[in-house]
Amino acid sequence: NRLELLMRHALLSDGFELFYQPILDRERRLQSMEALLRLRDGDGRMVTPTLFIPVAETSGIILPLGNWVIQQACRQIRSWQLAGHRVVPIAVNVSPHQIAQPSLSTDVQVTLEELELDPALLHLEVTESSVMLHPIVALENMEKLSGLGIQFSIDDFGTGFSSLDRLHQLPVSTLKIDRSFVSRMMDANGTRPIVITVISMAHALGLSVIAEGVETEDQFSTLCEMGCDLFQGFLFSRPIPATEAVPLFG
Numbered sequence: 001n002r003l004e005l006l007m008r009h010a011l012l013s014d015g016f017e018l019f020y021q022p023i024l025d026r027e028r029r030l031q032s033m034e035a036l037l038r039l040r041d042g043d044g045r046m047v048t049p050t051l052f053i054p055v056a057e058t059s060g061i062i063l064p065l066g067n068w069v070i071q072q073a074c075r076q077i078r079s080w081q082l083a084g085h086r087v088v089p090i091a092v093n094v095s096p097h098q099i100a101q102p103s104l105s106t107d108v109q110v111t112l113e114e115l116e117l118d119p120a121l122l123h124l125e126v127t128e129s130s131v132m133l134h135p136i137v138a139l140e141n142m143e144k145l146s147g148l149g150i151q152f153s154i155d156d157f158g159t160g161f162s163s164l165d166r167l168h169q170l171p172v173s174t175l176k177i178d179r180s181f182v183s184r185m186m187d188a189n190g191t192r193p194i195v196i197t198v199i200s201m202a203h204a205l206g207l208s209v210i211a212e213g214v215e216t217e218d219q220f221s222t223l224c225e226m227g228c229d230l231f232q233g234f235l236f237s238r239p240i241p242a243t244e245a246v247p248l249f250g
């Protein structure tokens, strides 16, 4: 497989890069950023993660790759801190195989200790379905990591089969409403009731809500009226390289 070879090579030769997409509060102040993986192919073109993440999952590359992503995000925050910037937490996507690895919590802890990084500066995003793949190990990892002070969010919320009972048991602080709900929110007979319900349920459970895929001022003001806490999307910024993120720290 061509993508698999490309990824193995990229892991050894600095071929992966993290981009960062800002997550803002209601006053449009920067609160955190999501790290999004990018891969350059032999011709210097970007390959989209929706193409290579599934191959990484099935080939097992996701484990060393996932480790690299966490380490790279942590090294990036540390180097921004050492350069004197007022940093915000970085949210890293954790794949189904990663959260099912018994060694994950120790690996992350070692990374944080080596860098002397405050665990509160690392957020982890998991999906409901990835937690359900190996619920016992996943829950153990999440409990250990949140015990260290790492916050968890549920990514793509609403797209899988939600078990409200399970959600209630997980140590998570935030739900991310999937962008498919945000994009159809303003349509007649659209997803507006779903968005309202997710926000009110999240708040009832003591969780905060990030709306993904916010593209218009109309969506933003409607989400604000609904009480949504945090916002991410092309309206504010696309995912950007690390160098372009620096001015955002103010």
Ligand code: G
Residues within 6 Å of the ligand: 035, 036, 037, 048, 049, 050, 053, 069, 093, 094, 095, 239
């Ligand atoms: O950037 P966007 O095209 O950037 O990302 C597409 C998909 O790839 C999203 O579903 C996102 O969650 C996933 N993704 C992006 N970066 C990572 C990563 O570092 N690890 C994992 N597991 N998934 C990622």
Ligand code: G
Residues within 6 Å of the ligand: 021, 036, 093, 155, 156, 179, 212, 213, 214, 215, 232, 233, 234, 235, 239
């Ligand atoms: O599944 P996850 O939420 O991790 O995926 C993030 C993906 O969403 C990335 O591919 C990112 O580029 C994309 N994305 C972020 N903001 C927007 C947006 O406002 N509109 C669209 N269409 N995609 C977005």
Ligand code: MN
Residues within 6 Å of the ligand: 034, 093, 125, 155
């Ligand atoms: Mn995500």
Ligand code: NA
Residues within 6 Å of the ligand: 155, 156, 178, 179, 212
């Ligand atoms: Na998503």
